[in-house]
Amino acid sequence: MQQHDDQDEGAGGAHGRIPWYTPHSLTAEQRAVYDEIASGPRAAGPFGLTDPEGRLEGPFNAMLIAPGVGGPLQRLGAAIRYATDLPGRWREIAILEVALARRSDFEWYAHERVGRSAGLTGEELSALRSGADAVTFDEAERTVRAASRALVLHRGLDDDLYARAEAALGTARLYELVVLVGYYDTLALSLATFRTPLPPGEPPVFD
Numbered sequence: 169m170q171q172h173d174d175q176d177e178g179a180g181g182a183h184g185r186i187p188w189y190t191p192h193s194l195t196a197e198q199r200a201v202y203d204e205i206a207s208g209p210r211a212a213g214p215f216g217l218t219d220p221e222g223r224l225e226g227p228f229n230a231m232l233i234a235p236g237v238g239g240p241l242q243r244l245g246a247a248i249r250y251a252t253d254l255p256g257r258w259r260e261i262a263i264l265e266v267a268l269a270r271r272s273d274f275e276w277y278a279h280e281r282v283g284r285s286a287g288l289t290g291e292e293l294s295a296l297r298s299g300a301d302a303v304t305f306d307e308a309e310r311t312v313r314a315a316s317r318a319l320v321l322h323r324g325l326d327d328d329l330y331a332r333a334e335a336a337l338g339t340a341r342l343y344e345l346v347v348l349v350g351y352y353d354t355l356a357l358s359l360a361t362f363r364t365p366l367p368p369g370e371p372p373v374f375d
Contacts, residue, residue: 183223183229183364184364189202189232190222190223191222194232195235197236198232201242204243204246205217205224205231209249213281213282213285214285215278216367219367225367228242244347245351248344248347248348253340254341254345257286258308258345260279260283261305262312262345263279263348264276265317266320266349266352267352267356268296268299269321270320271374272360273366274365274366275355275359276297277367277370289304292305296313307336311332311333311336312337314329315329315332315342316345319350320353
């Protein structure tokens with residue numbers, strides 16, 4: 169299988185440390201992953217998935233490097249976003265906790281916008297970003313926030329937080345939350361490793 173590398177003239181310049189692939193430069197395997205991402209439900213979201221040349225923004229461009237892994241990874245992400253029983257507010261609280269813990273500019277940039285569309289208010293987003301209490305969160309939302317933070321920073325839940333999360337969320341949704349946190353932590357690692365930039369004109373979120 170042909171693979172593009174940093175010297176590939178078909179790629180549309182650099183995107184951080186890796187090529188920024190234009191649609192016409194892709195192999196058949198890469199194009200299949202590209203089409204799944206660009207034509208899927210993410211494309212209707214509140215942030216731009218591609219630039220004017222059709223190049224994928226954020227973590228999605230990196231998924232084209234190795235489509236045999238990038239394809240299953242993006243499908244996992246689509247399942248987490250669209251096929252779980254997690255309410256939208258819970259999901260976005262968890263993702264923003266990952267972004268904050270990993271100081272991931274792109275994750276925060278994207279999911280602050282998704283969070284607003286899921287019903288998070290400006291005051292709630294400010295509280296999440298600063299680490300302050302969000303007084304409008306209910307018990308389940310506070311538990312999602314605490315569990316997500318513990319999963320990222322401590323790689324698990326102690327017995328008390330596990331019991332609290334199981335009671336508030338149920339075992340199935342707790343499992344979905346664990347997978348969600350792991351997936352977005354993986355994206356944060358990819359974004360940091362490949363130094364994926366924000367879209368032009370977007371200021372850094374974290375100093």
